[in-house]
Amino acid sequence: xxxxxxxxxxxxxxxxxxxxxGTGRKLGFLAGFGGLPRWMPVLDRLAAQRxxxxxxxxxxxxxxxxxxxxxxxxxxxxxxxLLQQSGLDGADLVASSVGAAFAAEMxxxxxxxxxxxxxxxxxxxxDEAEPPADPWAxxxxxxxxxxxxxxARWAELKALPEGANSIEWPIIQNRANEAAARxxxxxxxxxxxxxxxxxxxxxxxxxxAEDRVMPRPYAQRFAAALGGPSEIRIIDGAGHLAxxxxxxxxxxxxxxxxx
Amino acid sequence: xxxxxxxxxPYTELPDDFRERHPSVWVDIHSSLFDPKRAHVMYNxxxxxxxxxxxxxxxAICVNEHHSNGYGLxxxxxxxxxxxxxxxxxxxxCVLGNSLALYNPPTRVAEEFAMIDCxxxxxxxxxxxxxxxxxxxxxxxxNPSMLRERYLEAHDLVVRAWTERETFAFNGRFNQQRYxxxxxxxxxxxxxxxxxxxxxxxxxxxxxAEMDYVYCYLSYYGYKAGRATMQGFWDEMARLxxxxxxxxxxxxxxxxxxxxxxxxxxxxxxxxxYFYGRCLHVDPRFATPPGYVTEATQRAGLESQVxxxxxxxxxxxxxxxxxxxxxxxxxxxxxxxxxxxxGSPDEVVAQLSEVATELNVGHLMLLLQFGNMxxxxxxxNTRLFxxxxxxxxxxxxxxxxxxxxxxxxxxxxRVTPAAFHPGALAAx
Numbered sequence: 001x002x003x004x005x006x007x008x009x010x011x012x013x014x015x016x017x018x019x020x021x022g023t024g025r026k027l028g029f030l031a032g033f034g035g036l037p038r039w040m041p042v043l044d045r046l047a048a049q050r051x052x053x054x055x056x057x058x059x060x061x062x063x064x065x066x067x068x069x070x071x072x073x074x075x076x077x078x079x080x081x082l083l084q085q086s087g088l089d090g091a092d093l094v095a096s097s098v099g100a101a102f103a104a105e106m107x108x109x110x111x112x113x114x115x116x117x118x119x120x121x122x123x124x125x126x127d128e129a130e131p132p133a134d135p136w137a138x139x140x141x142x143x144x145x146x147x148x149x150x151x152a153r154w155a156e157l158k159a160l161p162e163g164a165n166s167i168e169w170p171i172i173q174n175r176a177n178e179a180a181a182r183x184x185x186x187x188x189x190x191x192x193x194x195x196x197x198x199x200x201x202x203x204x205x206x207x208x209a210e211d212r213v214m215p216r217p218y219a220q221r222f223a224a225a226l227g228g229p230s231e232i233r234i235i236d237g238a239g240h241l242a243x244x245x246x247x248x249x250x251x252x253x254x255x256x257x258x259x
Numbered sequence: 260x261x262x263x264x265x266x267x268x269p270y271t272e273l274p275d276d277f278r279e280r281h282p283s284v285w286v287d288i289h290s291s292l293f294d295p296k297r298a299h300v301m302y303n304x305x306x307x308x309x310x311x312x313x314x315x316x317x318x319a320i321c322v323n324e325h326h327s328n329g330y331g332l333x334x335x336x337x338x339x340x341x342x343x344x345x346x347x348x349x350x351x352x353c354v355l356g357n358s359l360a361l362y363n364p365p366t367r368v369a370e371e372f373a374m375i376d377c378x379x380x381x382x383x384x385x386x387x388x389x390x391x392x393x394x395x396x397x398x399x400x401x402n403p404s405m406l407r408e409r410y411l412e413a414h415d416l417v418v419r420a421w422t423e424r425e426t427f428a429f430n431g432r433f434n435q436q437r438y439x440x441x442x443x444x445x446x447x448x449x450x451x452x453x454x455x456x457x458x459x460x461x462x463x464x465x466x467x468a469e470m471d472y473v474y475c476y477l478s479y480y481g482y483k484a485g486r487a488t489m490q491g492f493w494d495e496m497a498r499l500x501x502x503x504x505x506x507x508x509x510x511x512x513x514x515x516x517x518x519x520x521x522x523x524x525x526x527x528x529x530x531x532x533y534f535y536g537r538c539l540h541v542d543p544r545f546a547t548p549p550g551y552v553t554e555a556t557q558r559a560g561l562e563s564q565v566x567x568x569x570x571x572x573x574x575x576x577x578x579x580x581x582x583x584x585x586x587x588x589x590x591x592x593x594x595x596x597x598x599x600x601x602g603s604p605d606e607v608v609a610q611l612s613e614v615a616t617e618l619n620v621g622h623l624m625l626l627l628q629f630g631n632m633x634x635x636x637x638x639x640n641t642r643l644f645x646x647x648x649x650x651x652x653x654x655x656x657x658x659x660x661x662x663x664x665x666x667x668x669x670x671x672x673r674v675t676p677a678a679f680h681p682g683a684l685a686a687x
Contacts, residue, residue: 070405070432137397137544167561171554178550182404186396 004039004047009055009085013069013078017062018086019054022047027258028055028088032097032120032241033135033147033213035060035176037158037169042243045251046094050258055086057099059179061172066179072190075183076105080113089113092258096120096243097213098180101192104222107203108195117203118254120242121214122222123184124192130215132188136181149210149239157244196225203230204257206250208238231257260615260655261664263353264312264641265321265511265624268305268339269330271631272297273537283542284329285393285580298332304634305332306339310346311638312627315645319351319384321624323456323477324358325391326398330538337371344379345676351665352379355456355475355624356386360406361399364434365413366441369420373445380674381446381667386475387414388456391579393541396548404550409433421450452663454509458578459488460556464495467507473622473663475509479539480582482614483597485510489618505621506661512614513599513626516643520602526636528590531599534630536588546580599629604647612652621656 004021019039027050029043035056046052058078059066069075079102083089092115095103100122107114126132133146144151160169184190203226207219219232233253238245273292274280281289309320322339325331333339340354352375357368376383389395389410396403412431419427419439426440445451454473457463467474474492478485489510493503501507513534515527552560560577587593594601600610615623627644628637667673 067404067408134544136403136548139543167558170561171557174549174557175554178404181549182402185402185404186400 004043004052004054009082011058011065011078011081011085014058014063014065016058016082017056019043020052022050022052024050026051026053026088026091028053028083028086028091028093028095030055030057030093030095030099030103031060032095032099032243033177033180034154034157034173034241035062035179037061037173037176038161040157040244040247042247042251045247046254049255053086053088053091055082055088057082057102057179059182060176064175066182069182072183075102076109080106080110083113090115092116092118094118094120094254094258095122096241098123098184101184101190104192104199105190105195107201108192108198111198111200114201116258117199117201118206118257119203119222120206120250121208121211121218121240122192123188123214124190125218125221126187126189127218127221130217132215132218133213135188135213136177136185146212147239147241147244149208149237149245153244154241193221193225196222197227199226200228202228202257204253205230205232206242206253207232207234208240208242208245209234209236210238210245211240211242213240260505260652261318261622261661262649262652263319263321263351263509263622263624264309264317265323265355265626266305266309266628267323267325267330267626268301268332269534269538269630270298270332271301271533271633273329273533273631277537278540281540283540283545284538285541286327286397286545287542288327288329292329301332305628306342306346308628308634308637308641309339309343312641313343313347313350315641316649317350317645319353320347321353321355323355323386324388324394326394328393328398330534337375340375340383341378344375344382348673348675349667349670350382351384352382353384353454353624354386355384355454355477356388358388358390358395358410359413359417360401360409361390361395362413364436365416366420366436366439368413369417370441370443372451373421373441373443376445376447376451377443379667380672381451382665383445383447383451384454384665385451386454386456387417392548392551393545393580396551397545402550403548405433406551407553418450418453421445446668447666452665454663456509459491460553461491461495461559462553462555464492465499468496468499468501473507473509475511475622475624477509477511477624478582479511479513479535479598480586481512481597481599482510482610482618485618489620493619503619504659504662505615505619505656506659506663508618508620509622509624510614510618510620511624511626512611513629514607514611514640514644515599515601515627516604516607516640516648518603520606523601523603524590524594527599527601527632527640530630530632530636531593532588532590532630535586535593535598538630539583539586541580541583543580543584546584547578552578604643607644607648608651611648612655615652615655621659621661
């Protein structure tokens, strides 16, 4: 893995890290729960064929500020500004988990800002009959097994890099969990369902076959409510963060959908 | 010094195999374990115990707020305090307290506390905890990332509601009200004394110093574990140029007194092991919602772990739930670690005086009922303490003024509630 070019976008709420790598048509990537404390293999696969742009959402690793975002509208405008300033206006978007909920919102509110959409097990909906797992009521030692089919993938993502500050590193990881909580506490329900009908961008819904956070029927709920064409694809051997468990399969599906 | 009698109101009939069969005493404790008809008895006995403590001469009786909790049956301590106001005369009523961010609008707290202050003739101590993660974030669904900001704003609103004479509009970040004008208003001026129960966070200490509020460390782990926290508090007061008036602080301590140490060990073993074994059995999933502990406090906790300094504060960066994981659950350990001070009157006086002076705490909140202790034993413990320990401790800190104690109406201007005589009318 080679390191990407690192840029920065200044929002009122935060300075946000933006990774860029590869050439060709632009493709945006928004990370899922926990964010991107380090570069990861799925990004290599995507950047091999496209100009990949990876902005960090406020509060997630690479973007410290988020505590002035009080309402859902505050969040949506911040994410919109971030994508615009990262040069992603009108581009294809691949997004996972909490990031996928925001990507869906962008496509609903600003339809021309997103060309084609790949959503990996998005947050945003809640069905009492089949509630998602509570991602904030889990012991640290059990997080890996909740988010990934193979807990080792999560451990690799979150491991302290050589030479990193051992005090600040865990605080950054906690901050990512807090940022997700600030936007999605307590149920993950942002009433996104009411806006899904506005999404006309063709949407691929990717779901890990072993997702232990978002039950599989949520894929059908999304597909049924979307205003444009959609397709559901199940990724075998993958958990909630399917891009961590199966980077090749996720990248292949995403690249094909946005070709 | 002030000796205050504190009740948590624990459900006293959790099964023997509670820890093995149930994941948590808090948040998702199963409803099948709660028998309302038994709770009828418990509530009434607990209130008898609180009233008895007032009769025995304790300076205050104290209640607190918990939700979905098998060891704390007071979602609304205000209900209990109001009932106590009618059945006591001079004892201070310490509600420790209302978790401000949980009330919508927070003026509800200003109103209810004003009611208690009026009914009691100005005997209320108004406690404002942030609240534990289990109560606030899980049981009450508050966003942990906004909890403290909401708490601080609610505090500002409540204090303004108590003190402003004219109807005003409150244009807060989280609370907006066009017409704030509470009726009733508190007896005490400018308002009842405000006490802040908190963990060991530097921000809380600084805020208490800035606002001139009492800081209370309500730990279940006694004076040995509390030493580092109180040391941190006093160091911070010194750094901020505040005096060492012991009445700036409150501290919670479990006590079991009997004629002899051997008898005390025998009498209090069951209740102590019930409390530390069953009542503090909290699922660690609910310990640390992200954002509940501020980054400054996380950093301080991580730094002290890294340094492994002799004075490292084990509380910094931890929460109520995380601390409960490492608790001792057998009587000998419980006593060794100082969770419960157990002994003869002489031994209790010696240890408790040491606690008060070493921690420099002028408000001791004493748990003389704990776990599944029945009314008879609770009253024995209370009476023996009042008769044999209290008189020998009262003189401590007499050189300091307690500026944080309620200022009730003059005795002769306060009413005595009429006694209740059911059927009296029919008999006339």
